Amino acid sequence: MEERPLIYIMGVSGSGKSTVGTALAEALGLPFYDGDDFHPQSNLAKMASGTPLTDEDRWGWLEKIHTHAQNEVLKKGAVIACSALKQSYRAVLSKGISNISWVYLEGSFTQIKTRMEKRKGHFMPPALLQSQFDSLEAPPNAYTLSIDHSVAEMVAQLTPLFLKKTDFGLLGLGVMGKGLARNLAHNGQTLSLYNRHLAGVEENIAKDFQAAHPEFKEALAFDSLAPFVNSIAEPRKILLMVPAGNTVDEVIEALIPLLSPGDIVIDGGNSHYKATLARSKRLENQKLHYFGMGVSGGEEGALNGPSLMVGGDKNSYPLIQNTLEAIAAKDKDGKGCCSYIGTDGSGHFVKMVHNGIEYAEMQLLAELTSLLKAQGKSYDEMAHLLESWQKRDNSYLLEITTEILKTKEENTPLVDKILDKAGNKGTGNWTAIASAQLGLPSTMITAALYARYTSFFKGVRVSAEQQFSAVQKKSVDIRPEALFNAFRFARLINHYQGFRIIHTASKANHWEIDFSNLARTWTKGCIIQSDLMQELVSALTETEDLLTHPDLIKEVNQLYPDAQNTVALGITASLDLPCFTAAVQYLIAHSTANSSANIIQAQRDYFGAHTYQRTDDPTGQFYHTQWKK
């Protein structure tokens, strides 16, 4: 990209240089400087006393502005207001700068004088105006604008001359937005950056952020939405990184009148997939393209390579594909961990399930520490054990849990200082609800969610432990290898349940998700990246139903006895292992050909005449019995 323009707004005092300059800078996404701010105190005093400056007074001042322009803003561009009345002054300011442009605000003595008389608090008394007109040498090479025009007219006339449109817009500069913006810039995208202006709360966020990072030297920064949108090359690509919920709708409604047909809006927040579906339709009606993009990897992932799950219009995906793949984490073959998932809400749906899987993986690790504690292990011993597992079957969550167990504060384990009240931001809840709505028994995600809920009632638990003396925690003795097997078993069931939710939703919504490629997208950059996920990439090319894969069936059979025994021991020892228990219980239910649901059907038919099907009628016809004699 070429250099940004350095634009001087010149003219006599009172011609409106600051006003026009500020507005022009806002429209161009460039910083604005007022030349008057560079005057030494002596000059200011002189002008205030009504004494005209001499050229001697001016050389130092002009040199200061010139140095600032050369050092600070030469590459980034800027708008600078400076009277620059004589050619000799302008020569100082232009020295060695090629990308300079002059804008001259032209007005007659009478026009300016009338204006000046209306102004208060300005340091230059109107009496000095005549000396300015005496000095004025009209520039031959400037864009000359009559001050008869409104500021808006002048800005509208100038903007197209100087605006170099950017590749990509990023709206919303919170932690994740900032990370992704820098990541985009590192990958060669020139950006328009925008953050809302909230007086006294959020001001100049975009400009300050731009100024703080050299990778943004070619970026434009905005506090106003319209120039932000105008600054992006069409078809525009705008990534929203604002909080999920109403804010997204507000931003969309503000954007729609500013966008052009074919523009692309990407929601990179944790929106609910049903909201994304509704917004897709809303924007489609406006001939705009909407993508709901799941982003995993937290702050670090956003900056260095997240996992990206993109849902939206397949035909316009190629317009953003290369950019998104470039900023994504790289899988083992160097390919971006970014995938087109399916239409409308599919990207946010799989991100939601990702978080559901994450909930259960975290809970299993937490329960592991309970099991190890019940064996009398110290945190260091636990960390040592988990570290050894990393060599066999690693995952990001295993790694960080190992680190956590090792972390000390003044020589005592930090985890002992952490209150056992777990928070949640909603996606686990959403996944459990989506599963219930799809008719799927996602027992592990739900168990993990409910474990967090139970943890929330700390006071209740403390007094209940006193009251329910029958619930006595006992020590258990489980071989480390059996524990490893139980953990692996539970993780397999958890991943099965997670992919099953996605599979069912994909069928129901006609998303046609490529499950293997989704697993690949989750091998790096995201929270649930693991060796197991890498294994699933190939398993999912062979089957869409993991528990029908011969290798996995074999492994599950091998692991089950240790998992079963661990859970039975846990219950006997009154240990709180909801997620391990759910895993074992699930495989039992899954493998029970003849369940007790016949009793449920008989009850339903008895009291509600809900009818039932029969084992001896394969047509699936429904029957009702008059149970009461």
Add this chain to the structure above:
Amino acid sequence: MEERPLIYIMGVSGSGKSTVGTALAEALGLPFYDGDDFHPQSNLAKMASGTPLTDEDRWGWLEKIHTHAQNEVLKKGAVIACSALKQSYRAVLSKGISNISWVYLEGSFTQIKTRMEKRKGHFMPPALLQSQFDSLEAPPNAYTLSIDHSVAEMVAQLTPLFLKKTDFGLLGLGVMGKGLARNLAHNGQTLSLYNRHLAGVEENIAKDFQAAHPEFKEALAFDSLAPFVNSIAEPRKILLMVPAGNTVDEVIEALIPLLSPGDIVIDGGNSHYKATLARSKRLENQKLHYFGMGVSGGEEGALNGPSLMVGGDKNSYPLIQNTLEAIAAKDKDGKGCCSYIGTDGSGHFVKMVHNGIEYAEMQLLAELTSLLKAQGKSYDEMAHLLESWQKRDNSYLLEITTEILKTKEENTPLVDKILDKAGNKGTGNWTAIASAQLGLPSTMITAALYARYTSFFKGVRVSAEQQFSAVQKKSVDIRPEALFNAFRFARLINHYQGFRIIHTASKANHWEIDFSNLARTWTKGCIIQSDLMQELVSALTETEDLLTHPDLIKEVNQLYPDAQNTVALGITASLDLPCFTAAVQYLIAHSTANSSANIIQAQRDYFGAHTYQRTDDPTGQFYHTQWKK
């Protein structure tokens, strides 16, 4: 209530008797008969051939009409079209009938002749008209209407003279609506009955239903909504018994323009409580009162005494209270099992949770049969055991399950013929979702819901049982007394979880629910009625949190070891016992003062900077650690 009117519409042929009579009958909710339908074949033939009837021809016909009126419709009322031209004819029709009224449709020879000439296919040729006018003796005691008026005008003029308004409207005559209608009639309510008219599908439902039941002799029956509404005394009370969902909204929108300020609409279907909340607001804006009423007890309960949970405006509840209490089941003190729960959606909310509790109670009974089967018990032996339990701790569901286990088909147990694929109508799903939204770990309702979901995948289970050979079902040996204790334990936890959902929702929605009275409402009439529920009535007067009640704490402690042991054995034997397991697991989690949720918080802070609270800072302040060194 007085006798219904018997209204004869008289006049010469062609004066519009059938048209006016039909419309008037519809407006009055009365049956309509056409006198011409009582003519013997010989009369019809004579008239068709253009020969006027003689009085000899008429006496038998008039007697037939009179007999029908006296036998069939004297008490119920009716509208009958009959020319009845002479005083002597009318004397035959009036004989011994006090509540008779005459409506005379008056027109000149020319008026009628012009009309007759336009009619096709009528059996009386216009040539006979003169003989009719010759016979006509204008009645001195009739409501005389000129046929110049439109039918609508005539009906509007006549309706107020004859309409005796009813006490209560019932809209929607499905199984539950019919039961409640009869129940209301048995309890002295005169009813207006309405069912929609769907040509060829649902026709004359209300009239046929009325005709089939003598308790409706004073009821009015309608196929049209406007006369139905008009027939109910103000302030109207209308009970909707239509399928939950859009139909309720459609009915409400059709009703609103017909209702008057202060009228009451009651939704007795299984509507979602959030929909009821929205509808309450909608009707409140129209100065109407809306009640969402949970009805439990199935078809039998509707007819003989259901459990009723009423949510809505407290100030207008007294207008319906006596009626609803009269039709409800009676508790042990003879008081109606009907309660005002709270505002807006509260009635439907507690009905939803009722069904959630029901799900888990049913599932526990189903799992009991699995446990007994694993001990080698026959269904008769199971029934025998459960029967013995009924004497100690009975419940409706225990009773019907005992009956079900005993039921034979050609000497083999019927349950063995019932396919183990359980259906669900949504309220269990709704309860699990509401619980997740309220942040409550309702593990047992969810386990029961998920068990039904798992049962749905019969084919998957059958093939998985082959594949997962490690999951080997084994026999178990559990003392019957231990099983009884485990069952009682699980039921206590289930009821605790159910009431906790209601408690939390009551606080969140400011419903101020009387929990003890709610339990009382559930002691009779509903599916979850039980001795335990009766015990909870008094326990809930002492505490809102059942697991803090000293007696229950003591009992739970006594029962826990048997429940714990049952579940541990169940897992060791690979038995599918999700709900028993959830009960035991729940008490463990509930009584674990220090859980592993500190690990979850550390993980969340590690990868997402979500912060955590500390055990050594009682202020609850949040901390963040830079975990990575």
